[in-house]
Amino acid sequence: MAESLPIDWFPLWLSLRVALLATLLAAASGIPIAYWLANRDFRFKEFVDAATTLPVVLPPTVLGYYLLVLLGRESWPGRAYESIFGEPLVFSWQAAVLAAVLHSAPLLIKSSRAALESVDHVYERAARTLGAPEWRVFFQVTLPLARRPILAASALAFARSLGDFGVTIMVAGNIPGRTQTVAVAIYDAVEGGNGAAARALVLVVSLLALALLTLANRLTPKRAMS
Amino acid sequence: MINARLKKSYPGGKDSRAFTLDVAFEAAKGVTVLFGPSGSGKTLTLDCIAGFVRPTDGRILLDDALLYDGPTGVHLPPQARRCGYVFQNYALFPHMTLRENLEFAVTRGGNVERHKRVSEMLDRFQLGGVAGRAPHELSGGQKQRGSIARALLADPKLLLLDEPAQGLDAVLRQELYAVLRGVQDNFARPILLVTHDVEEAIELGDRMHVFRDGRIVQSGAPRDVFDAPASPDIARQLGIYNLIEAEIVALDPGRNTSRLRVGDFEIAGTYYPGHLKGDRVTLCAHPTQVSVTARNGSPRANQIAMELEHVVEGAQRARLLFEGGFRAEIARAEWEAIERAEHFAIEIQPSSLRLLKG
Numbered sequence: 001m002a003e004s005l006p007i008d009w010f011p012l013w014l015s016l017r018v019a020l021l022a023t024l025l026a027a028a029s030g031i032p033i034a035y036w037l038a039n040r041d042f043r044f045k046e047f048v049d050a051a052t053t054l055p056v057v058l059p060p061t062v063l064g065y066y067l068l069v070l071l072g073r074e075s076w077p078g079r080a081y082e083s084i085f086g087e088p089l090v091f092s093w094q095a096a097v098l099a100a101v102l103h104s105a106p107l108l109i110k111s112s113r114a115a116l117e118s119v120d121h122v123y124e125r126a127a128r129t130l131g132a133p134e135w136r137v138f139f140q141v142t143l144p145l146a147r148r149p150i151l152a153a154s155a156l157a158f159a160r161s162l163g164d165f166g167v168t169i170m171v172a173g174n175i176p177g178r179t180q181t182v183a184v185a186i187y188d189a190v191e192g193g194n195g196a197a198a199r200a201l202v203l204v205v206s207l208l209a210l211a212l213l214t215l216a217n218r219l220t221p222k223r224a225m226s
Numbered sequence: 227m228i229n230a231r232l233k234k235s236y237p238g239g240k241d242s243r244a245f246t247l248d249v250a251f252e253a254a255k256g257v258t259v260l261f262g263p264s265g266s267g268k269t270l271t272l273d274c275i276a277g278f279v280r281p282t283d284g285r286i287l288l289d290d291a292l293l294y295d296g297p298t299g300v301h302l303p304p305q306a307r308r309c310g311y312v313f314q315n316y317a318l319f320p321h322m323t324l325r326e327n328l329e330f331a332v333t334r335g336g337n338v339e340r341h342k343r344v345s346e347m348l349d350r351f352q353l354g355g356v357a358g359r360a361p362h363e364l365s366g367g368q369k370q371r372g373s374i375a376r377a378l379l380a381d382p383k384l385l386l387l388d389e390p391a392q393g394l395d396a397v398l399r400q401e402l403y404a405v406l407r408g409v410q411d412n413f414a415r416p417i418l419l420v421t422h423d424v425e426e427a428i429e430l431g432d433r434m435h436v437f438r439d440g441r442i443v444q445s446g447a448p449r450d451v452f453d454a455p456a457s458p459d460i461a462r463q464l465g466i467y468n469l470i471e472a473e474i475v476a477l478d479p480g481r482n483t484s485r486l487r488v489g490d491f492e493i494a495g496t497y498y499p500g501h502l503k504g505d506r507v508t509l510c511a512h513p514t515q516v517s518v519t520a521r522n523g524s525p526r527a528n529q530i531a532m533e534l535e536h537v538v539e540g541a542q543r544a545r546l547l548f549e550g551g552f553r554a555e556i557a558r559a560e561w562e563a564i565e566r567a568e569h570f571a572i573e574i575q576p577s578s579l580r581l582l583k584g
Contacts, residue, residue, distance in 0.1 A: 122313055122315065122317045123317055123319055123320075125276075125278055125304065125311070125313075125317070126311065126313060126317040126319070127319075127330070128277075128303070128304035128305050129276055129304050129305075129307075129309060129310060129311040129377070129380070129382075130330060130331040130376065130377070130379075130380045131305050131308070131331070131333060131380050132305065132330070132333075133305060134305075140330070141319060144321045145319075145320070145321060
């Protein structure tokens with residue numbers, strides 16, 4: 001019977017690994033963008049802001065399509081990747097990481113921008129009058145002062161990365177033991193009538209997400225930064 | 227030496243009126259006070275000098291370094307200006323200890339040398355015992371000293387202080403003044419001090435510029451400015467004078483006297499060159515130069531009848547507040563001699579009545 005099939009935990013471990021890498025990548029690329037949006041006035045600021053929010057509103061299939069075009073074996077980034085690592089990027093677990101980045105970065109950028117904007121500029125000004133170059137102002141003053149809300153945003157981004165389905169299945173596919181993430185595996189289990197596996201994965205993912213949301217709430221400062 | 231000529235315009239908006247800063251001044255070693263009410267452009271001037279705000283036009287020269295020049299577009303970033311800034315609320319980094327705050331300012335030299343410099347500065351400002359504390363664990367005075375120490379460690383060529391005594395009580399103020407006088411003795415460079423506190427200006431200032439609506443309306447040694455405000459507006463702004471509106475009813479250059487009508491009363495004044503009989507003038511008198519007497523019925527010659535509204539008795543002196551905000555400050559013994567009276571009159575020596583222009 002399908003009910004008695006053993007539960008494959010690989011998708012959960014893969015998802016955790018994908019989510020962790022995706023969160024790190026989203027933070028490394030998103031926080032500088034957020035800082036830029038929070039502190040600089042330039043002509044196309046609203047456009048850039050809209051573009052970084054776009055993945056939230058576009059259907060996952062559209063995002064998946066863009067990624068396929070951008071990273072496929074015919075594109076130059078795809079070819080560059082293949083020449084370095086010896087295998088194509090699409091339909092690999094690394095592609096799932098990029099899908100998760102796309103899925104979680106907008107949230108991270110929005111929350112980080114708000115967090116960075118909430119830092120009292122007087123500290124940044126003080127640092128500048130003390131001769132600190134901009135990178136030092138950012139890493140030693142602004143970022144530490146905004147660290148709690150940014151960590152909260154990262155926890156949310158991690159939770160969101162765990163849950164991507166649409167983009168992942170388009171660019172990474174559904175290869176059990178290789179690219180099958182937990183969201184895809186649940187779909188597969190339900191489709192294949194493996195109720196026990198579906199229930200177990202659903203329960204674990206739900207508890208994990210709940211724990212992450214609680215963590216994010218605890219990290220969010222109750223009072224405004226002063 | 228700093229030499230600044232600044233222009234900064236803000237067009238008026240829906241909720242804000244237009245504002246233009248247009249000032250020029252020089253400051254050498256010592257404390258130069260920028261004095262004026264809130265919104266008169268004092269802090270904006272500091273922000274332009276520090277490089278936080280780009281002026282619309284002008285030129286800022288610090289020693290031989292050009293910090294800003296409108297026509298050529300020179301506008302150095304704050305990092306390159308070497309202007310120490312002590313902010314109103316100290317701006318000590320809340321996520322660092324006091325020592326780490328000070329270390330942030332020292333970038334040159336090896337670890338040992340940096341540690342030594344910071345330790346010396348901590349000792350100089352009597353902060354050695356609290357170096358490991360976070361800013362929120364420090365007292366107001368300690369934060370203040372820490373903030374000044376941190377600014378000095380970056381070896382600035384100019385020190386900017388924005389209302390440093392704001393929010394400190396009388397004792398801490400005196401402590402701060404002592405600290406700043408110490409800084410002044412050791413720091414052979416200009417210090418610009420923004421304040422709207424008269425005592426602070428007199429206490430610390432070597433020179434002062436009075437700001438009003440984005441302009442400097444009077445400059446000089448603080449004592450001179452307070453002794454001779456250039457206009458009724460400035461006298462009012464200084465807040466320490468009684469202003470008296472009078473009409474000249476007689477002038478005698480030979481005896482250097484005049485008669486002045488103040489409301490229903492006539493008092494004696496000195497001769498005021500350049501004025502004619504019938505001119506309306508504004509005079510000012512310091513509260514300590516007003517004498518107060520008890521009165522039965524009409525006041526005597528040269529006195530003005532006034533209703534007393536409030537008395538604050540200090541240990542040495544009594545401060546009397548009369549109708550219309552007129553103030554007098556007399557010795558406590560003098561007050562005790564007349565305190566039972568119901569009606570009072572005030573009198574001012576002609577030489578203590580200063581004529582204000584404008």
